[in-house]
Amino acid sequence: MNQAKPSSLAPVARLALADGSVFTARAFGDTTPARIVIAEVVFNTAMTGYQESLTDPSYSGQILVQTAPLIGNTGVNPVDVESGKVHVAGFVVHELAARHSNYRATDSLSHYLAIAGVPGLSGIDTRALVRILRSSGAMMGALAVDSPLSDAQLVQAARDAGSMDGANLVTAVGCTTPIDWDETRDEWAESHAQPAQLRVIALDCGVKRNILRHLTERGCSVRVLPHGTPAAEILGIFERGQADGLFISNGPGDPAAVEATIRTLREVIQARSRLPIPTFGICLGHQLLALAVGARTYKLKFGHRGANQPVLSSLSGHVEITSQNHGFAVDPDSLLATGAQITHIHLNDGTVAGFRLPDAPVFSVQYHPEASPGPHDASTLFDAFVDAMRSRRSPGTEKIAPALASRP
Structure with a gap:
C-alpha cells in the first residue's frame, strides 16, 4: 500500500x-x-x-x-x-x-x-x-x-487568469449520454432500499453519486440525462407517463452561464398549468431553477463550503445543520418579485437557502441534503420529493408545501 x-x-x-x-x-x-x-x-x-x-x-x-x-x-x-x-x-x-x-x-x-x-x-x-x-x-x-x-x-x-464569473463549467462534468442509475449507499448506511416504484429524470450538471443513491433507496428508478436536454424531450417523457419527477443536480461554475439548462427549465415550468411536474433542485440546480423563473444570481465573497452551515426552514420552523458547497447565491428581491416563496434562510448571512413555487410542485435548496460529507438533518427533503411524485398520481394533490412542512 x-x-x-x-x-x-x-x-x-x-x-x-x-x-x-x-x-x-x-x-x-x-x-x-x-x-x-x-x-x-x-x-x-x-x-x-x-x-x-x-x-x-x-x-x-x-x-x-x-x-x-x-x-x-x-x-x-x-x-x-x-x-x-x-x-x-x-x-x-x-x-x-x-x-x-x-x-x-x-x-x-x-x-x-x-x-x-x-x-x-x-x-x-x-x-x-x-x-x-x-x-x-x-x-x-x-x-x-x-x-x-x-x-x-x-x-x-x-x-x-479569468474568474468564475461567466464560467460555464457544467459542460466539462456532466454526462453526454443517458445513464440508468440503480446503486444505493454502502452497507454501513442506515438504508432500507425500496423496490423501484417511481421514475425520476435527473438533469446532470455534475451530480454527486450520493444524491442518486438517496433517490434509489426511496424506490426511485433514476435516468440521468445530459444537462442540455431540450424541454420538448423532457415534456414528452412526462406526457407519455414515462417519469414521475424531475431533479436538477449540483454542479460547478456560474449558474447564469448555463443558458441551455435555464432555457429548458423555463419551458418546463411554463407548462406547469397543463403538466405540473414535481421538480427538485439542489445547489446549482436550485440556482438554475431560480434563474428559470426570472430571478437573478450573484457571486458570494468567499462562498459557503463546509458541513456545519445552519439553515432555518420557514415552513417547519426548524433549524437544520447542513452541508454546503457553493460560491453563488440567489438574489432574494428578484426571487420574491417572481411570486416564488423563500422557504429556507442561511442563518450566518441571511442568504436564500431554499424556495418553492406556490402554484406548482417545484422546490429547491441551496445546500446538500445528501451530505457526504456532513449531517443528515435535511435528508427528509428527498422524502418530500417522493411525496410530491406520489401525490402527482392523485389528481388535484400536486402541492409541494404540505409535504415540505410536514417533514422535520
Whole structure:
C-alpha cells in the first residue's frame, strides 16, 4: 500500500494568490517538475470527508484548501467517491498525514492525487491563507511545483487568469449520454432500499453519486440525462407517463452561464398549468431553477463550503445543520418579485437557502441534503420529493408545501 512521501524529500511547491500573497511549502500528489495549475482558490471547513470533496464535480476548476489541520490519515478507498474522478485542480493542506490507517483504505491520498494528475501543497499556515480568502474573497491562484518562475511571475499569472464569473463549467462534468442509475449507499448506511416504484429524470450538471443513491433507496428508478436536454424531450417523457419527477443536480461554475439548462427549465415550468411536474433542485440546480423563473444570481465573497452551515426552514420552523458547497447565491428581491416563496434562510448571512413555487410542485435548496460529507438533518427533503411524485398520481394533490412542512 502506498504511503505518503516524507515532506523533506518532496519538491518545493508554491501557491501564489492574485493579491500578491505567496505560500511556499512541499508538494505532494502530482509532483511533475514545472507543473503549474491556475484556478480559483476556495476553502472548506469540514473536518472529515476530504475524498468526497475531491471527487465532487462542484469543485471543478478550483484549488481546494482544507481547514482541518491533518488530512490524509484515513487514506482513500473506492467507496467514498462522488464521481468517477478527482475534480479539484489542486489541493492545499496544513499537514499531510505521513501514514494512513483505515481498514477500508486501498491507497494513500498523495498517490491517489498523483494518479489523478492533481498537485497538492502541504506544510503552510492554512489559517493565514483562509484569513486572506475570508477578508479579500475567493480569488485566482497559481499552484506551482518546482517551477523556475519567480514569485512575481506566478502572482501575475494568477492575476491574468479569468474568474468564475461567466464560467460555464457544467459542460466539462456532466454526462453526454443517458445513464440508468440503480446503486444505493454502502452497507454501513442506515438504508432500507425500496423496490423501484417511481421514475425520476435527473438533469446532470455534475451530480454527486450520493444524491442518486438517496433517490434509489426511496424506490426511485433514476435516468440521468445530459444537462442540455431540450424541454420538448423532457415534456414528452412526462406526457407519455414515462417519469414521475424531475431533479436538477449540483454542479460547478456560474449558474447564469448555463443558458441551455435555464432555457429548458423555463419551458418546463411554463407548462406547469397543463403538466405540473414535481421538480427538485439542489445547489446549482436550485440556482438554475431560480434563474428559470426570472430571478437573478450573484457571486458570494468567499462562498459557503463546509458541513456545519445552519439553515432555518420557514415552513417547519426548524433549524437544520447542513452541508454546503457553493460560491453563488440567489438574489432574494428578484426571487420574491417572481411570486416564488423563500422557504429556507442561511442563518450566518441571511442568504436564500431554499424556495418553492406556490402554484406548482417545484422546490429547491441551496445546500446538500445528501451530505457526504456532513449531517443528515435535511435528508427528509428527498422524502418530500417522493411525496410530491406520489401525490402527482392523485389528481388535484400536486402541492409541494404540505409535504415540505410536514417533514422535520
